[in-house]
Amino acid sequence: MAGSGGPPEGTPEGLPGGGEDEYRSVVFDESFVRAARLQEFSAQERMGEHARAVRSLPARHLRTGSRAVLALVVLIALAFAAAVYIGFRHPYQAPAGRRAEALRSTVIPLAPRGTVPGGTAAALFATSPAAQFRAGASGINFPMVRRTDNFSESQVITALTTVKDYLVASSLDPDVLTGRAVRPVELLLDPDQVSQFARSMSRPDDDGQHAAAGWLVRFDPAKVALADPGIRVQGTLAYSEEGSDTLEVVSDHTFTYALRPAVSGPQSAGGVSLFTVRRELHFRFDREDLRLHRLELRTSYVQAGPQACSADTTGALRPLLAGQRAESRGPAGTDPYATGRPAAALCGTLELSAHPSRAPVSSSSPGLPAPTAGSLRSHP
Numbered sequence: 001m002a003g004s005g006g007p008p009e010g011t012p013e014g015l016p017g018g019g020e021d022e023y024r025s026v027v028f029d030e031s032f033v034r035a036a037r038l039q040e041f042s043a044q045e046r047m048g049e050h051a052r053a054v055r056s057l058p059a060r061h062l063r064t065g066s067r068a069v070l071a072l073v074v075l076i077a078l079a080f081a082a083a084v085y086i087g088f089r090h091p092y093q094a095p096a097g098r099r100a101e102a103l104r105s106t107v108i109p110l111a112p113r114g115t116v117p118g119g120t121a122a123a124l125f126a127t128s129p130a131a132q133f134r135a136g137a138s139g140i141n142f143p144m145v146r147r148t149d150n151f152s153e154s155q156v157i158t159a160l161t162t163v164k165d166y167l168v169a170s171s172l173d174p175d176v177l178t179g180r181a182v183r184p185v186e187l188l189l190d191p192d193q194v195s196q197f198a199r200s201m202s203r204p205d206d207d208g209q210h211a212a213a214g215w216l217v218r219f220d221p222a223k224v225a226l227a228d229p230g231i232r233v234q235g236t237l238a239y240s241e242e243g244s245d246t247l248e249v250v251s252d253h254t255f256t257y258a259l260r261p262a263v264s265g266p267q268s269a270g271g272v273s274l275f276t277v278r279r280e281l282h283f284r285f286d287r288e289d290l291r292l293h294r295l296e297l298r299t300s301y302v303q304a305g306p307q308a309c310s311a312d313t314t315g316a317l318r319p320l321l322a323g324q325r326a327e328s329r330g331p332a333g334t335d336p337y338a339t340g341r342p343a344a345a346l347c348g349t350l351e352l353s354a355h356p357s358r359a360p361v362s363s364s365s366p367g368l369p370a371p372t373a374g375s376l377r378s379h380p
């Protein structure tokens with residue numbers, strides 16, 4: 001083995017082998033020179049401008065640590081490229097959830113027993129059952145809210161808030177009431193119901209699914225105008241679980257409107273009348289609906305009057321105004337022998353107690369408003 005001061009491959013031949021040689025420590029053989037990291041330029045190379053005295057030679061081998069780092073970087077780059085490629089070729093699709101069902105609606109006109117009473121809006125409200133109702137959205141109040149087994153208190157509040165927004169948009173918004181807008185209502189619906197809603201607005205039909213009054217309150221602006229923006233409201237909201245992933249909300253509210261004929265020019269002081277709409281709506285929410293502040297309207301049960309039993313309420317409600325009365329004939333006939341979809345004509349009688357107390361009446365008959373034909377149920 002070479003000494004501590006010897007070249008890498010031992011003592012060169014031809015030189016004294018004794019360690020006494022004073023120049024042995026500075027004699028370099030060819031193998032030592034090849035292993036050096038620095039190499040002196042030749043005389044000719046050093047004659048060039050700005051030439052350095054020595055140059056660095058590239059390392060012959062990478063260290064093991066550097067190789068591991070480089071391999072890790074390459075693997076990460078390949079994994080990222082593969083993920084991007086797979087993402088473009090096979091984009092992730094969220095699992096299909098439950099689709100919203102079609103709305104089922106029932107609209108029942110309530111016919112007056114005599115002439116529709118008229119007066120000023122203030123006097124009529126003060127002497128009607130709506131005297132204690134609140135004005136506008138303040139009449140739509142939440143019940144006491146608690147969490148359920150599968151929904152937090154904040155999720156329940158979100159559902160109730162969405163329902164209240166829907167009731168305000170569909171029952172109190174002046175643009176919606178007069179037929180100038182439907183977008184405020186549509187924005188709150190589950191996307192699966194939007195096409196049914198659009199069909200109900202553009203081509204309403206009395207088929208239990210496409211009546212406009214099933215979705216919202218709307219009057220014919222050519223015949224009816226709001227006499228007082230302070231619509232009176234009273235009702236209840238209730239909620240319950242329908243399953244581990246579904247929350248149900250039921251609203252039951254009565255809306256009382258002060259209306260007048262839609263004519264230009266001065267209006268008669270006593271030309272205002274009241275029109276009452278009771279809406280019982282069943283809503284359903286899944287977790288996606290709660291997250292996106294939207295709802296599914298499942299069923300809609302509506303009673304509205306005073307109207308004539310023969311009135312076509314599929315596109316808009318048809319109020320009888322002050323001084324008017326319903327014709328004596330009842331609802332359109334129903335033929336039980338006819339084929340095709342059954343079309344039961346529904347109509348009810350507006351109870352005398354629903355009129356303002358100073359209203360002129362033609363007869364008095366106790367009892368509750370009950371549909372005369374085809375009713376699914378009755379309400380107090």
